[in-house]
Amino acid sequence: MSESKTGMTSDDxxxxxxxxxxxxxxxxDRLTELDSAIGDGDHGANMKRGFQAVLGELDQLATKPVPEALKAAGMKLVMTVGGASGPLVGTLLMTLGKELPADFDRQAFVMAYEKAVDAVAARGKSHAGQKTMLDVLYPILDAMREGADPDEVAARARAAADATVPMLATRGRASFLGERSIGHMDPGAASVALLAGVVARTLQTHQGA
Amino acid sequence: MNVGIVIVSHSPLVAEGVADMVRQMVGDEVGLAWCGGDPAGGLGTSVEAITAAIDKAWSDAGVAVLVDLGGAETNTEMAIEFIGEPRASLIAICNAPIVEGAIMAATEASGGAPLATVVATAEELSPL
Structure with a gap:
């Protein structure tokens, strides 16, 4: 993988x-626990299976340009996760991969990310405010647009996940619970916030951003 | 050639049971396939298994897919996208209860109705 404008290398x-x-x-376990409260109790196990499958193909993925690697990783998640989160997180990565030029800077990334989040919304037939992962994905977009550094983006993501606790679920399995969905964090939101934190930490370690 | 029917449930037992009911009540005039369970064998759905089921039930008249909950629908949409055109526009997901919808859809399909009619018949069962 060649050095790109973001400095994202194969090692990164x-x-x-x-x-x-x-x-x-x-x-x-924590993700599955959150999902047991308001969903069907498999989110953590499903996500783990998906990411382990991606990990299993890492050598092959690392030989591809970043956009291609993202597409392949997204596809792997779609095929292995099993729950609704597979197509959703998979669509995020596949769309990012499709929209990113081979050599991208921050602005190109933000533009691609916006299309990717919109694609997730379309896939889930959902929008912000329904107590889903979109309630973290959109705040991440806002933070990036405002020029926040990776740490701030991750902090905003965590705050956004916390903010799903008092929300009433109107989409996804939790919506079956109606008012009883209030008082629990959305598991998809928790996953996305977790991953945003990982991205922030990795970017900082590797780029001193 | 009649429209084919695919049953996608989180549970392989449910999917197979619905398919059994269709076979017994409607007969063998429609292509029929089912799948259920996630890629690890737990409750859930698998894009790969859905794709294989659509292939198995394939008819040039189209395929109507009956799904149970959330992930089954999302994963079916994903499978249809991966299958791509020209076949993708011949595959429709019915917004209908899985058991009753499958039987209504298959009954309509066995009479040679086009895909749009098969889907509409299953969807008459859905509350708006």
Whole structure:
């Protein structure tokens, strides 16, 4: 993989995937617990299976340009996660990969990310405010547009995940619970915030951003 | 050639059971396939298994897919996208209860109705 404007190298990508898979594995029980409260109790296990599958193909992925690697990783998640989060997180990565030029800067990344989040919304037939992962994905977009550094973006993501606790779920399995969905963090939102934290930490370690 | 029917449930037992009911009540005039369970064998759905089921039930008249909950629908949409055109526009997901919808859809399909009619018949069962 060649050096790009973002300075994302093959090693960076490798570290990122390894760190994401490790974070999901370490938090799988917590994510499943959140999902047991308002969903069907498999989110952590599903995400873990998906990220382990991506990890298993890391050597092959790391030989591809970043956009291609993102597409392939997204496809792997779609094929292995099993729950609705597979197509959703998979669509995020596949769209990012499709929209990113081979050599991208921050602005190009933000533009691609916006299209990717819109694609997730379309896939889930959902929008912000329904107590889903979109309630973290959109605040991340806002933070990046405002020029926040990776740490601030991650902090905004965590705050956004916390903000799903008092929300009433109107989309996804939690919506079946109606008012009883209030008082629990959305598991998809928790996963996305977790991954945003990993991305921020990895970018800082590798780029001193 | 009649429209084919695919049953996608989180549970392989549910999917197979619905397919059994269709076979017994409607007969063998429609292509029929089912799948259920996530890629690890737990409750859930698998894009790969859905794609294989669509292939198995394939008819040039189209395929109507009956799904149960959230992920089954999302994963079916994903499978249809991966299958791509020209076949993708011949595959429709019915917004209908899985058991009753499958039987209504298959009954309509067995009479040679086009895909749009098969889907509309299944969807008459859905509350608006």
């Amino acid at each position: 990508f490798r570290s990122l995937v390894v760190a994401m898979a490790a974070a999901i594995e370490a938090n799988a």
